[in-house]
Amino acid sequence: MRSIFSNELIVCFACLNSLSDHGCRVFLESLLSREELEKIWHFQKSEDQDRYLLAHAVLRICLSKMTGDLSPSQWQFTETLLGKPEIKTHPIHFNLSHAGHCIALCFSLSHECGIDIEPDRQVDDLQLLKQICCLPEELDRIGSNHRHFLQLWTGKEACLKALGTGFSYPPDRLLLAGHSGIFLDRVGTERKQAHFHYSFLEGIHTTVAWIPNDAEPEILIQPLLTFENLLA
Known part of the structure; x- marks a missing residue:
């Protein structure tokens, strides 16, 4: 992994099977802060513990590389008032997402960014979720197609994470049109929008967004x- 350049937005993926080796797990745990290690034990399921460990250790390794x-x-993190993680005393922007056995991270020196991933699947409560997060014109586009809904869902979440609001901004007030997410209400003093890129990789819906x-x-x-390539 090489250095990041000023106008790049880099997307990385890792899987939980990276933790099958005990030596790997011990190494990754040694990279985390005391607060991060304590958070691991707040998760009851071992898979959730592993996902948190992998995501936050890989984040640290990627930032250094x-x-x-x-x-x-040595990396130290803080959060905005709305809960978006940031790095203390460094300009690089980042975001992470996880679903099932996969984690995804994005990095940029020049753009606030957000990422979301979802495995391809049948969506439980599709009709209810559509009513919560979709505008009328988006409902017509999705119909009963689960794949179209997951594409739209990852787009909205990535845009909201890039803006820094997460779901404190109502997803049904964010219109996805073309490759833009248009915020229909003012955020602070201005009306903002995000741009995004969608891809379907190895059965994973992936959207990365930026301001x-x-x-x-x-x-x-x-x-x-x-x-192996994390250590290289």
Whole structure:
């Protein structure tokens, strides 16, 4: 993994089977802060513990490899008032998502960004979820197609995460049109929008979003990370 350049938006993936080796798990645990290690034990299911460990350790490793500024264990994080994680004293933006056995991360020096992933599946309570998060014109587009709904869902969540509101901003007030998410109400003093890129990779719906500025980012989707290339 190389350094990140100013106008890139890099997307990385990792899977839980990376933790099958005990030595790998011990190494990843050594990278986390005391607060992160305590959070792991708040999860009752071992799979949830593993997912949190992998996501936050891989985040630290990627930050170090992309910037060259700090060792993985030295990164310090904070949160905005709306709960979006940020890095103390460093300009790089990041976001992460997880679903099933997969985690996804995105990084940018130039753009606020967000990412969401969902495995392809039949969606429980599809009709209810459509009513919660869709505008009338989006309902017509989706119909009863579960795949179309998951594409729209990841688009909305990625855009909301890029903006920094998450679902504190109602998803049915965010219109997805083309490759833009248009916020129908003002956020603070201005009406904002996000741009996004959708892909369907290995059975995973993946959307990465960013808040536009003077130049659009170059999106680079990386091969699946393994324990070996994380250490390289």
